[in-house]
Amino acid sequence: MILAGDFPRFKREPLVMATAYDFPFAAILEEAGVDLILVGDSLANVVLGLSSTREVGMDAMCLFVGAASRGAPLTHIVADMPYGSDAQPALAAMNAKRFRDCGAHSVKLEGPKFDAVRAITSEGIAVIGHLGLLPQTAKSFKQVGHSDRERDEVLSAAEGLAQAGAVALVLEHMAFDLAAQITARIPIPTIGIGAGPGVNGQVLVLHDFLGIRGGHLPPFAKAFSDVRQEALRGARGYCDAVRKHAFPPV
Numbered sequence: 454m455i456l457a458g459d460f461p462r463f464k465r466e467p468l469v470m471a472t473a474y475d476f477p478f479a480a481i482l483e484e485a486g487v488d489l490i491l492v493g494d495s496l497a498n499v500v501l502g503l504s505s506t507r508e509v510g511m512d513a514m515c516l517f518v519g520a521a522s523r524g525a526p527l528t529h530i531v532a533d534m535p536y537g538s539d540a541q542p543a544l545a546a547m548n549a550k551r552f553r554d555c556g557a558h559s560v561k562l563e564g565p566k567f568d569a570v571r572a573i574t575s576e577g578i579a580v581i582g583h584l585g586l587l588p589q590t591a592k593s594f595k596q597v598g599h600s601d602r603e604r605d606e607v608l609s610a611a612e613g614l615a616q617a618g619a620v621a622l623v624l625e626h627m628a629f630d631l632a633a634q635i636t637a638r639i640p641i642p643t644i645g646i647g648a649g650p651g652v653n654g655q656v657l658v659l660h661d662f663l664g665i666r667g668g669h670l671p672p673f674a675k676a677f678s679d680v681r682q683e684a685l686r687g688a689r690g691y692c693d694a695v696r697k698h699a700f701p702p703v
């Protein structure tokens with residue numbers, strides 16, 4: 454189990470983070486040996502079939518955080534603060550405590566919300582920041598960091614989050630050299646998703662790296678297995694067996 458104080462070591466060794474949302478997949482990730490399980494608000498898209506992460510709230514997130522933490526009792530569980538749950542520092546701290554009560558060891562929040570980071574940290578709960586593409590508020594899904602202004606903003610937000618007490622930063626869909634620059638500049642580990650190799654660790658969405666959902670993957674994701682095909686094979690086998698009176702056996 455990674456404790457908040459363990460994060461500095463990931464400036465030196467690669468950190469593996471993956472999303473999981475339920476009991477069985479969290480158990481699989483724990484057995485596989487991931488360092489951190491993120492119960493991401495991406496569950497709105499990949500589990501609930503909603504079009505935006507903004508459509509999931511604290512009640513739903515708590516349900517999934519509880520399920521994942523029961524599936525992976527020895528792994529550090531990160532709960533994603535859903536849209537609006539961190540809008541003010543006091544609200545953010547209250548919701549982070551709720552997540553802790555559901556089984557999370559830390560929380561992740563999107564954007565340069567320095568006061569919210571301070572408020573949550575002052576409750577003894579570790580915070581992971583998230584910069585670059587911010588799905589809760591993004592107007593476009595373009596890679597971030599191609600203008601001087603954008604680069605300066607992201608760089609100073611990264612420094613501000615580290616100073617406010619964040620233990621790590623997720624950098625999403627960002628120019629690779631900017632992610633590497635941030636990684637060199639700040640004292641806390643960076644975890645990339647579509648941010649290239651110059652970071653301290655990687656995070657991927659479970660349904661992408663296991664090949665659970667059909668269709669196009671984001672350009673930066675990679676499927677390491679084809680669970681969808683295997684599930685389809687099992688489901689078709691079951692349908693077939695029932696229709697041919699081969700199951701249940703007589």
Ligand code: KIV
Pocket residue numbers: 472491492493494495496533623625646656658
């Ligand atoms: O919600 C999520 O899965 C995330 C990852 C993309 C980092 O925030």
